[in-house]
Amino acid sequence: MATPAAVESSSATAVARALLVVLAAAALCSSAAAGEPELIISAGRSIARRHAVPAVYVFGGSLVDAGNNDFLPPPAPRAVPPNGVDLPRTVLRRTGRFTNGYNLADIIAQHVGFKKSPPAYLSLMPLSSFHLLRGRVGTNFASGGSGILNATVQLFAKTKATIIRAGLVGRERLDSLLARSLFLISTGGNDFAAFGHGGGVPMSQAPEFIAGMVTDYLSYINRAITANGECNDVGNYLSELFNSLLRAEMAKAVAASMPGMKYSIASLYNVFSDMIANPTLAGLREVKRGCCGSGKFNGEVDCTMGTSLCTDRGKYLFWDKVHGTQAAYRWAVLAFFHGTMRDAEPINLDQLLMAPYSSM
Template sequence: MTVPTAAAPALLLAAVVLCSSSSATCDEVRDGVRRPVPAMYVFGDSLVDAGNNDFLSPPAPRARPPNGVDLPSLVRHRTGRFTNGFNLADIIAQQLGFEFSPPAYLSVTTPLSDLDLLRGRVGANYASGGSGILDITGNGSITLREQVQLFAETKARMIRAGLAGRESLDYLLAQSLFVISAGGNDFDAFDYGLPMSEAPAFIAAMVDTYINHINDCAAEVACCGGGKFNGEVGCSFATSLCADRDEYLFWDAVHGTEAAYRRAVHAFFYGTARDAEPVNLAQLVPTVVAVYSSSI
């Protein structure tokens, strides 16, 4: 299922692909919460990175404060998210009955979290800010190919651990939700096969095509940053920060606010074919019992 979405004032587009290998569900109960899927596995870029880049060396981008300014103290000790609060992966997970995104894979160092992962429960987040579909995209980030390899290694560890049994593990993985957010960063690396002299006109035409996606916004302005529309300087303690963050669509030059992501996830779950096709997530996972916030 492919859901196109405008990324930010920079007018990049990202493709968010949500998929499950089966429309059937486990509908399991854990910690008193009924969850339609046993686990969630996340791949992609900064729209869903839950902290992997915090463990990478420069020049991989890091979500430094004030990123995460609105996260609850439970997760704020390691921000990791390129927005003011929860990101797309978190909100999708919450809609499925989890507290937030499964843990960043590089942060899974405690016996308890590792045990959950090896049992095929909760899942893991392999996403890395700056990565793309192409291997050459991203500077120091975990490429999408490497993320998939990490998942393959995770499955091999699960099999070796034998905590779920091979047949049970295959079933759990088949019923899990796999979320992939990728494509936006590839615009910087992709070779369109055009002469450089034609690139400005091509980009201008592309911008004209996509500008309609944000025509409903009152103002094309980011919450955190500097320069024109707050989109010319990256978000940091040295730049301006809006106070009414729930009223902004853009957090910085390339990322949405938590409020914008909540609206997007609402469309992923309950939207028409214009928002999610061939089916929305509520149809893909028909036993979803989480009630989405009436404040949307």
């Protein structure tokens, strides 16, 4: 579960026509070694339509985990309080998200007509699986700490098989629903730990290593559908290398084997960089310190009840040493849906929802 779920080739026909969001890896200037991925997204309007897609399926790491790690044993990281401190009281599971409120998966889901991210896969019980078994709403397979290079768990293929066995929706109808669903993939940043500091991969091998990461990333899609507060130059170099190669290889892969797929690569890297350069544009004030943590720039220790917590959380870019705040994510998703090609390419998310197969 601590790795992104891949889909068996039996699901590829339907998913290859779906709306795709991919979150690629990126590092930024921050108070800590923040690894903020980029995002390939299918999009909707900022004023949410009533279920613009039948379902959302989420894959990836802690930027989009809606609570799967709560059900995993150590060493899987846990989003303990005060993570989730600003979630509404109506959200029964108030932990599990690695930020103060809603995360990227939640906010993207809200833009396409849902209240929040689909439920965490590991939280599902028989009664709570009803909508999923009808091919509706979807589920969240994301697990904090996951990466591209680990062995994958075939959760999506298992889920599709379970839906078919349940008999609430036929195979052809399910394929039609999947073809019009939104697939959000957010992963990659955790793999940069392989470089330096005992990671085992020298920087001289970065281009070759990252090319392999991109190849693995695209194979999943094809089957499934700084301590001183300055810029982390190494992380930024690795992120930009990965992101530029991902764009080029994604375009080639879609043209060659997935011509029906409509996708958008949303750049969290670029949007966060722009917020750091001009925080007032997003209504922010603090772009170097983490809101929750301790140590230098509040970015050396994970967010727990024993660390300091800022009170003006809506003014911070970084929630902790790695993740953004709900406020930063809301601004980022607006850019993904309505921004220029710097924010999302080859089309933004709003344009993506207008693509074929996105109508109900």
